[in-house]
Amino acid sequence: MSVKITDICIACGACIDECPVEAIVDDDDNPNADAGIYYVYGDKCVECVSHHDEPACATACPTEGCIVWGEIVGDQPHRDGVKRDGSQAVVE
Numbered sequence: 417m418s419v420k421i422t423d424i425c426i427a428c429g430a431c432i433d434e435c436p437v438e439a440i441v442d443d444d445d446n447p448n449a450d451a452g453i454y455y456v457y458g459d460k461c462v463e464c465v466s467h468h469d470e471p472a473c474a475t476a477c478p479t480e481g482c483i484v485w486g487e488i489v490g491d492q493p494h495r496d497g498v499k500r501d502g503s504q505a506v507v508e
């Protein structure tokens with residue numbers, strides 16, 4: 417169960433303080449070096465279940481489609497395998 421931040425992130429910082437479980441790190445702390453985008457630790461993110469009705473980070477994000485938890489779109493490397501129910505699809 418985790419949302420993903422995709423590479424259209426503009427590193428604006430609007431999401432990071434909204435996370436109730438401190439799952440988001442900024443571009444400097446992104447484990448994918450030089451990605452230039454914010455990052456969500458999948459082992460921390462709870463998709464805001466029991467905190468908010470919807471993922472608070474996605475609500476705060478000004479970049480439409482940047483934070484996803486449902487569809488796999490194009491060749492976005494950080495979206496692979498994420499389903500809306502939080503389960504992980506097999507990534508080939």
Ligand code: SF4
Nearest residue numbers: 435461463464471473
């Ligand atoms: S969905 Fe909620 S818990 Fe997950 S990263 Fe976004 S704000 Fe944090």
Ligand code: SF4
Nearest residue numbers: 425426428429431477
């Ligand atoms: S709010 Fe959206 S665009 Fe801004 S840093 Fe977070 S994920 Fe990136």
